[in-house]
Amino acid sequence: MKIANQQDFVSGCIFVLIGSVFSLGAWFKYPLGSASDPGAGYFSFGLGAILFVLGGLVVFNALGKEVDIAGAIGAIAWRPIIVILASVAAFGYLLPRLGLLVALPSLVIASSLATVEFRLRDALISAVVLTAASYGLFVKALSLNLPVGIFN
Amino acid sequence: MDALSNLMMGLAVALTWNNLLYAFLGALIGTLVGVLPGLGPLATMAMLLPTVYLLDATPALIMLAGIYYGAQYGGSTTAILINIPGESSAVVTAIDGYQMARQGRAGTALATAALGSFFAGCVATIVIAFFAEPLSHMALKFGAREYFSLMILGLVGSVALASGSMLKAVCMVLLGLLLGQIDTDLISGTERFTMGIDELSDGINFVVLAMGLFGLGEIISNLGKPAEEREVFTSKVKGLWLSKDDFKKAWPASVRGTALGSALGILPGAGAVLASFSAYALEKKVARDPSQFGHGDIRGVAGPESANNAAAQTSFIPMLSLGLPSGAIMALMIGAMIIKGIQPGPQVMTSNPSLFWGFVASMWVGNLMLVILNLPLIGIWIKLLTVPYRLLFPAILCFCCIGLYTLNNNNFDIYSAVFFGAAGYICHKLRCEAAPLLLGFVLGPMIEENLRRALLLSSGDWATFVSSPISTTMLLLSAGLIIAVAVPALSRRRAAAFQED
Numbered sequence: 032m033k034i035a036n037q038q039d040f041v042s043g044c045i046f047v048l049i050g051s052v053f054s055l056g057a058w059f060k061y062p063l064g065s066a067s068d069p070g071a072g073y074f075s076f077g078l079g080a081i082l083f084v085l086g087g088l089v090v091f092n093a094l095g096k097e098v099d100i101a102g103a104i105g106a107i108a109w110r111p112i113i114v115i116l117a118s119v120a121a122f123g124y125l126l127p128r129l130g131l132l133v134a135l136p137s138l139v140i141a142s143s144l145a146t147v148e149f150r151l152r153d154a155l156i157s158a159v160v161l162t163a164a165s166y167g168l169f170v171k172a173l174s175l176n177l178p179v180g181i182f183n
Numbered sequence: 184m185d186a187l188s189n190l191m192m193g194l195a196v197a198l199t200w201n202n203l204l205y206a207f208l209g210a211l212i213g214t215l216v217g218v219l220p221g222l223g224p225l226a227t228m229a230m231l232l233p234t235v236y237l238l239d240a241t242p243a244l245i246m247l248a249g250i251y252y253g254a255q256y257g258g259s260t261t262a263i264l265i266n267i268p269g270e271s272s273a274v275v276t277a278i279d280g281y282q283m284a285r286q287g288r289a290g291t292a293l294a295t296a297a298l299g300s301f302f303a304g305c306v307a308t309i310v311i312a313f314f315a316e317p318l319s320h321m322a323l324k325f326g327a328r329e330y331f332s333l334m335i336l337g338l339v340g341s342v343a344l345a346s347g348s349m350l351k352a353v354c355m356v357l358l359g360l361l362l363g364q365i366d367t368d369l370i371s372g373t374e375r376f377t378m379g380i381d382e383l384s385d386g387i388n389f390v391v392l393a394m395g396l397f398g399l400g401e402i403i404s405n406l407g408k409p410a411e412e413r414e415v416f417t418s419k420v421k422g423l424w425l426s427k428d429d430f431k432k433a434w435p436a437s438v439r440g441t442a443l444g445s446a447l448g449i450l451p452g453a454g455a456v457l458a459s460f461s462a463y464a465l466e467k468k469v470a471r472d473p474s475q476f477g478h479g480d481i482r483g484v485a486g487p488e489s490a491n492n493a494a495a496q497t498s499f500i501p502m503l504s505l506g507l508p509s510g511a512i513m514a515l516m517i518g519a520m521i522i523k524g525i526q527p528g529p530q531v532m533t534s535n536p537s538l539f540w541g542f543v544a545s546m547w548v549g550n551l552m553l554v555i556l557n558l559p560l561i562g563i564w565i566k567l568l569t570v571p572y573r574l575l576f577p578a579i580l581c582f583c584c585i586g587l588y589t590l591n592n593n594n595f596d597i598y599s600a601v602f603f604g605a606a607g608y609i610c611h612k613l614r615c616e617a618a619p620l621l622l623g624f625v626l627g628p629m630i631e632e633n634l635r636r637a638l639l640l641s642s643g644d645w646a647t648f649v650s651s652p653i654s655t656t657m658l659l660l661s662a663g664l665i666i667a668v669a670v671p672a673l674s675r676r677r678a679a680a681f682q683e684d
Binding site for chain 1 (some may be wrong): 349368375404577581631
């Protein structure tokens, strides 16, 4: 027996893990109640248990003698994952502290690095255009309550 | 003719300037995302959900629906002109549509697609008007157990009829249901699974989940793919009309496609995709001389295009009349309703008739706008086809981030979306569809409530779910669907239905 289908094997493991976290959490922390008087943990426990079992089935099905190439996970796009998620998180951190006029251009320039086709000139132009457009649309036209400048 | 008088009332609502504006905006954005590379209706609707807070319920739903069916139009434009279906339901259109374009008949193909879609849209609107009402009247008599079974049937149906591994799809539904458990229990007031985070005591925000999984997740997986070469069919598109001969050939195909699409759209799962594939197969079967298919047969454009548009529209029936989402897009619509404080379900029609009928009528209005948007303005869309993704995605990110922040004026929502964005990419890599997860998440609280209420009423007797004929029928249907998909012979045919060309 080997792992025939990587994708299914990993997803099955994740299902088993999450299923056990929820069912054990419900079991230990919340009142399960009974069928005639279901408690806060009743539904969670049931769902978690079913997910645990079905996830186990996914893992079992992923095992076999021959490796299934279609199920290979393949290369992971680390660059876009890290760049996109980090630049969005940085925007979340910067916006309340330094305001839109700093956070938004940072987001545009930083996120542009996610692709190998990055061109500094284009990124700078995008940053200016998008910041101006967002300021006009969200702050002026829609008057959304966004922190704009550094000092407010 | 009750439905007709109601439609007239709806038309009065849909034709107010404000609603017309949002129908137009929806159709415009829909066409845009259908045409633009790497941006689908699902991600766009997810990203536009924060605007729902700013709008009234009726214009918000009108706009979101417009994006959905607008994308069907835009998707077929790219299928015909550059052989890249902008939308999965336009895959079949690319077969004959692109061949027509290569023969210099791009204008005819585009006109056929637009007019076929328009015809289908008109018919489907009337189908909705006639079917949604009796269905919701029936559902109004449902008790907790019938509702529970109905939602089980809806969930089972949407995973059984979708493509991909059914077992994994069921697991994703369960995962969605479990994510819905992170909240404050309505009955006992206990905070569940919040890990002491205050922001989670009202549950995970639906917009954050959808935007992370579909918005950010899609951007990352698009960037992870090698850049696709888009060669636009630059030769001028001319003759945006059908000759008499073309018309004679196309209209029966369009009628058949509309009928097939309207019927298939009501089924949960990938209605529009299934409809266009089936319509293409049907056209090939009924044609006296099928040799031209694949070489630019106009019927291969008219049939599937009508079918996918009809199906896209009738798929609103279960959502509107029963509160049951048949796919991720409908789950987003239901999420938008909940945001506006409308409890989705059969009572919407009676408690909110102007919303309900105005929404239905707006679909017809939106379809008319789409014909106008798509045919005379085709030149603009062709230019947009060439926008490179590297310029597009930072703009999308700006929009997402600002939308996320304004939900609660809080950066917690942005951080949560980062988490779900990573989860979305993992799902993509492991080929776990995120759509069933969203369905489970939306239906979770309703399922739990109805389950617990039914159990309370029956003093804990699980047999209650099989002691009412309606509930029993629905559970038997669900079981039947699961068995049908699990039987190897049938599941091979199911796989074939999605791959047949």
